[in-house]
Amino acid sequence: MKSILYVGATLMIGASIYGFVDFKKTNHSKEFTKMYDAKDAPLVTPLKKTEPVINEKIIVGEELRAKKEKVIEETNTLTSVSANESNSEKKFKNPKKKKLNYKLYSRAALEERYIDKEVRTGEMEKVKSKEQ
């Protein structure tokens, strides 16, 4: 009985000392202090669609006939996704409905980027298990 007490107490004291020493070592690093800070979610700006551009090329090769070629080009411009945008820019966020998933039942941060990942990994596991 006493041996259990001594071993347990030794482990607890050792853990507290070791933890304190490691904490003092890592406390000054920026990586540790900013580890749990909220990070901006990647922003998605809306798709911009331009009107189809019609280029008419008139080929004047032959005098008698004039040929018109219509070149229709559609251009879609996609803006790139940027992680850190300034506040002056307009931000568009897709509001997502929060769905309950058994994967949310954890100590992990319930941020959108982590939740999507957890849900996706869970779905991938299900697909893999079905294939097997």
Add this chain to the structure above:
Amino acid sequence: MKYYLQQHPLSQTSCMNNSRLFTLQKSVRVFFQMLFWTPVAVLSLLLVYNTLPYFSFSKDFSFIEERSFLFKSNFYNACFYIHIFAGSVCIVTALIQFSRYILKKTKAIHRWSGKLYVFVVLFLGAPTGLYMSFFAKGSFWERALFMFMAGFWFFTTLNGLTTIHKKNVLAHKIWMMRSYSMAMTAVTFRVYHIIFYLMDWGHLENYELSLWISVIGNMLFAEWIIYRKSRNYLKSFTT
């Protein structure tokens, strides 16, 4: 019984009424026990089920990604996996410890399961939890709370062991209830975490509030149960 009822005919009806009342009281008690233990068992097993994928030792989990800096250390890695293993074993073994049926039918299961719980808490779960508490999410107070949890879990489990060695069954029950309340903070924390997430709380505030409510709430609930069951509540703190 028959001789008694022959001698006291009037008490036959009162006996029947008393037995019906007794049955009704027992059914109500069983109903409320099921109302408590069913979600506890389901949520505990779900916690263990969600923990199992971590033993693939993959770093592709949001919990690990958030703490990627800490997981560079081999010692922290080892403490983390030992702690989640210990927690899973604790949750599963503790579920059967409160069963009177198992205790009556086979005391050996209760004893061996209890020894496993005590070993895992005193030598694995509490020390690793104490080490990891220095790097916990939140401010100084959340870290202090985690340290308190580790110490309290250790202290209550140790008292539960010493009291049963002294054959003090009532004190053993009381201290083990307190120990179990600490183990169950893992379950209740996750419930509050999801509730506040659905209420659109910020993730850090959500984490901190869920932590405080789970610890204090569980402790108060355990003390309430002990207060209801004990004749002298203050004596329950002595072994």
